[in-house]
Amino acid sequence: MDSKLILTFFISLLHFSHSVLGLEKSLESVPDLEKLMYTSIDGYPCVRLLNLTAEIGCSNPGRAKVVAPVVRFNSVDNLTESSALLVSLSDFEGLFTRLSKDSNYAKHVAGVLVEAGSGKQLKGYSPDKLFPQSEFAPYRNQDYVWNPSGSEVMWKAYNFPIFLLSDDATLALGKVATKNENKKKSYIMDVAEFDLEMQTTKSGTHDSESCLREGTCLPLGGYSVLSALPPLNVSSSQKSKPIILAITSMDSASFFRDKSLGADSPISGLISLLAAVDALSGLSGLDDFPKQLVFISFTGEAWGYLGSRRFLFDLDQHGGGIDGLDLSMLEMVLEIGSVGRSSNHDVKTFFVHSEATSMTNKTLNALKYAQDSLKNDNIKISMANTANPGLPPSSLMTFLNKVELD
Ligand SMILES: *[C@@H]1O[C@H](CO)[C@@H](O)[C@H](O)[C@H]1NC(C)=O
Numbered sequence: 001m002d003s004k005l006i007l008t009f010f011i012s013l014l015h016f017s018h019s020v021l022g023l024e025k026s027l028e029s030v031p032d033l034e035k036l037m038y039t040s041i042d043g044y045p046c047v048r049l050l051n052l053t054a055e056i057g058c059s060n061p062g063r064a065k066v067v068a069p070v071v072r073f074n075s076v077d078n079l080t081e082s083s084a085l086l087v088s089l090s091d092f093e094g095l096f097t098r099l100s101k102d103s104n105y106a107k108h109v110a111g112v113l114v115e116a117g118s119g120k121q122l123k124g125y126s127p128d129k130l131f132p133q134s135e136f137a138p139y140r141n142q143d144y145v146w147n148p149s150g151s152e153v154m155w156k157a158y159n160f161p162i163f164l165l166s167d168d169a170t171l172a173l174g175k176v177a178t179k180n181e182n183k184k185k186s187y188i189m190d191v192a193e194f195d196l197e198m199q200t201t202k203s204g205t206h207d208s209e210s211c212l213r214e215g216t217c218l219p220l221g222g223y224s225v226l227s228a229l230p231p232l233n234v235s236s237s238q239k240s241k242p243i244i245l246a247i248t249s250m251d252s253a254s255f256f257r258d259k260s261l262g263a264d265s266p267i268s269g270l271i272s273l274l275a276a277v278d279a280l281s282g283l284s285g286l287d288d289f290p291k292q293l294v295f296i297s298f299t300g301e302a303w304g305y306l307g308s309r310r311f312l313f314d315l316d317q318h319g320g321g322i323d324g325l326d327l328s329m330l331e332m333v334l335e336i337g338s339v340g341r342s343s344n345h346d347v348k349t350f351f352v353h354s355e356a357t358s359m360t361n362k363t364l365n366a367l368k369y370a371q372d373s374l375k376n377d378n379i380k381i382s383m384a385n386t387a388n389p390g391l392p393p394s395s396l397m398t399f400l401n402k403v404e405l406d
């Protein structure tokens, strides 16, 4: 879950105010003066991300500081000077629509500060695509809309910094914006100074290969975690039993690094998997099970299925087996996706998507038993609509693609 991408940043507010001069007496050092002039504001950045050919996310033009007055997005129609826009979560999408349609407006945006707020303000907002990672789908219909609220803002490049503010910072910036509105005509303005160093890239580095070579960025993702019940015997040359592989994702992609409004979607799957492992680990006689259980939590799946692709690549490199795990014995892969929250809180229906194999019916039966054992009508398990073109975006796509290649 730990990102390996480390960012240092802060935004400071620069108070350009001649009243500072009147306080000369009490100032004994430059840090004292600085404290008077700047308020540090914390938040979560949108960062620059690179792949082999392209860049997405945010940046500072060059590496210079950005200094611009704070203006509320919904209080001005047009921007006439370079401005730092303060925008509420609910106006966030509107801002991006405007930016994409009005280049004259976009030209004057020096930076964007997004106010904190609860996700409840957002009616199904998603910065991802309508069909996230469609290029990995093992079927033709890649125009299918799996994510109806997808806005794709995450996949574009912006030449200005964007921060999601903390609660305290939202209050502070709100006051600044109000003050600026009140004294529009006066030359004293509170300005937002985006004094941030985006360590993801050195300016002028436009692809992942060169920035990794220069050592100016870090790779996305971390380590995937694998575990088995009973433990795999690394030294045994004996063929293992048929394997049931249960997988999940340990992280997600978000527009703001380390602050994801949808964080509860993949993590719900991880928690469910851990709960299952915990329950199973208390059983005796695991060695007598006819199947070998293996659990994996993948890292970086939202970024091109990094974890699962690496896993299969590593297995391939070792002739299909590592650490007592033999891919040829893989009988079934079960993925737990987002099981945390249904948009309709009254009806909890969980959908099962499957790619039919001889094992599918047995698994569906098992799920049926699971539902019956709950003795609770609030939770329903349903088969996914047969009109779907195939599986929704998931790590299973990596496995299906592998099967097709072999
Ligand atoms: C890099 O990202 C861009 C934008 O998302 C995408 O169009 C392109 O295919 C990617 N390139 C590679 C090599 O993955």
Ligand SMILES: *[C@@H]1O[C@H](CO)[C@@H](O)[C@H](O)[C@H]1NC(C)=O
Pocket: 077, 078, 104, 105
């Ligand atoms: C804002 O700018 C657009 C062109 O960029 C112009 O058509 C519009 O009239 C302007 N609105 C105001 C209120 O100045």
Ligand SMILES: *[C@@H]1O[C@H](CO)[C@@H](O)[C@H](O)[C@H]1NC(C)=O
Pocket: 233, 234, 235, 236, 237, 238
């Ligand atoms: C692992 O397999 C080896 C060789 O078959 C055997 O000698 C050893 O006892 C096994 N270890 C465990 C923990 O089962």
Ligand SMILES: *[C@@H]1O[C@H](CO)[C@@H](O)[C@H](O)[C@H]1NC(C)=O
Pocket: 357, 358, 361
């Ligand atoms: C799975 O179940 C369906 C009906 O529930 C049945 O038509 C099908 O033949 C079964 N498939 C296998 C492989 O048992």
